[in-house]
Amino acid sequence: MQSCPNRVKRTGVKFLLPLFLFTLASHASAQALDGLLSSPGLWQSPRQGFAEQHRDLGFYWLSDTKDRAETHAKGLTLFGRPVYEVDAAFDAAKLSGLTISIYNRGDAGNMGPDQWKQLITDTVASVSALTRAQPAIQGQEASDAVKAYAINWQTPAAEYLLEYSRTKENKALNIPFRAEFARLQITPASRPKSFMEQALAQDAPDTTFNGLAHVKHDTNGDVRIETVPMVDQGEKGYCVVATAERVMRYYGVRVDENELAELANTSASAGTSNEAMFDSLKKLSQRLRVHIRTIQNMDVQQILDLMRDYNMRARTKRLPEIPDQGEMLDVQHIYSLMKPDLLKDVRTHNKAGVDRFQQQVRDNINQGIPVLWSVMLGIVPELNAPQTLGGHMRLIIGYNDQTNEILYTDSWGPGHELKRMPADNAWTITTGMNTIEPL
Secondary structure (H helix, E strand, O other): OOOOOOEEEOOOOOOOOOOOOOOOOOOOOOOEOHHHHOOOOHHHOEOOOHHHHOHHHOOEEOOOOOOEEEEOOOOOEEOOEEOOEEEEEEOOOEEEEEEEEEEEHHHHOOOOHHHHHHHHHHHHHHHHHHHOOOOEEEEEEOOOOOOEEEEEEEOOOEEEEEEEEEEOOEHHHOEOOEEEEEEEEEEEOOOOOOHHHHHHHHHOOOOOOOHHHHEEEOOOOEEEEOOOOOOEOOOOOOHHHHHHHHHHHHOOOOOOHHHHHHHOOOEOOOEOOHHHHHHHHHHOHHHHOEEEEEEEEOOHHHHHHHHHHHHHHHHHOOOOOOOOOOOEEEHHHHHHOOOHHHHHHHHHOOHHHHHHHHHHHHHHHOOOOOEEEEEEEOOOOOOOOOOOOEEEEEEEEEEEOOOOEEEEEOOEOOOOOOEEEEHHHHHHHEEEEEEEEEO
16 A cells, blocks of 8 residues: 555644555556557557457556546557556547557656656657657647647647656755656547638637536436546556546546646655645646635544544443544544444434535535545445555545435546445545536
């Protein structure tokens, strides 16, 4: 398990959750991607059977909708260099794009400035050789969540876009150099628009997100958002940024977890805190056209209140109490001292807390707004999830009042699209709830 610091001062106002890492097995032994990219029929690749056809490269479907396939397979290479992730997107019937992670700090670790410069130089030369086209330097790409540098190549068959980002060293401010990410996006060549298409595009009205259109009411009582894209965080402790990426993709905002990791100063080994992620998103809220809202947040006083209530109930049952924790509160350690059944009894003793939690879920899901749900794993039993104690972020995407359940999803790829949990268990493990909402 990877985790981030989770100690806070009693007088502090920030609560840092450890971020649980659910490591997925590599899907296949891998090989070079060069042959796939140079295939003359690449953009005629049918969606049906794509992952199965390219299983030797480790591709697997992210969800049952089969609109995106991904590979994190070990040993993938492009131009003789390691590749850490490939995302394949599809339109109705065919392949519509490939995004290749040439470097990201979460998977590859830190890289020095000389290595970084060489990586970018070699990649530019390799793409130029592959495309036999001259690179066009775009500079910083303002449409991204972070202002990545961009270089593109045009061929009759495809468009290639290399985007890369690094934090520049500033000795005066004691900021070290840090490589962030480099990715190569490949899409079919754009067909020139006719004069009629251009005129229609200019006169087209602005569209706004309609959350209600994404809410499905099933006959079994489920009320759920069924169109949240899946993201597989792979072996990185990126549950916060992966969850945020899924919501942004759901709203149609172009962003990925590596950009969000850079914004939030995420550590590959430690993940990031809720506060850092949402503070970063708030700064970009106008550019990303979203509003960040906190529904619940377990602050220092609430931790102390929980310890007090737990100890009162422990005394009545002649069970060990949680000793005074001193100046620094180690949240995960505090939870490790609690007996799960007793903690659940404390959290659900006042039914108003569970009712309020369920109503907050209903209010958001009914509007098509998924809830970013911070939890402490290892407290209640869960199927297909680690039982080790640790902080984690997932998405609430629905509810069922008939069965009294919360419907949720984890950013761990296929098999984790839709899960269920009794509402009292869900409230017991809750440590925070936030939303990212479209403007």
